[in-house]
Amino acid sequence: MGISRNILSLEINNDNLIISNKVFQSILSAHKIYLKENVAKYLEVRTKINNDVNEILKEIRSSLQELSQNYQKSNFLYLSFFISVFVLRTLMKNDFENIFTTDATIIFFSLLSISFIYLAYTIWVVCSLRNRVKKRYENVKNKNLDVLNKNDIERILNNDSEFDDEIANFNLKLIIYIILWILTMGVLTIAVAYMSEVY
Secondary structure, three states, X not given: OHHHHHHHXXXXXXXXXXXXXXXXXXXXXXXXXXXXXXXHHHHHHHHHHHHHHHHHHHHHHHHHHHHHHHHHHHHHHHHHHHHHHHHHHHXXXXXXXXXXXXXXXXXXXXXXXXXXXXXXXXXXXXXXXXXXXXXXXXXXXXXXXXXXXXHHXXXXXXXXXXXXXXXXXXXXXXXXXXXXXXXXXHHHHHHXXXXXXXX
């Protein structure tokens, strides 16, 4: 209607209310141009939303990779300490009793305490990141409401299914890493306690 009105206002004046056949063709052409511009704008917004979401999902995946690397580094530290003490003591004493001295046991439990503090810090960091990512995702949706309606945005994002899957995967892996971390530290603690001269 707006396009038709604008074209008609150019053709009609107070002296002449008759319009030519060319006006209808002009209206059709202008409408096609309008549709093309809107489709291009829609595709541009859609691409931008998808790019923003992909960046957010990439951030989630990289934080999981960082969590995995932290777990591996922690394991390497404690296993190398455990093996070093075990090998040195067995080579020096040639027996398997009281391998961990009081000093070595104290050092181990100090490192273990640091490990749990680091675990708590890591959990806090990744949970903060997850919450920040959720907020960014909602911001991506909300900042495009002036161009698209809510249903269009939900359709583009497939009703948040991909994002929800990534968050569920993130939560599951976080729980698995925490359990693995605790189990690893638990097994090493039992081994040290069993081979320590303190107990």
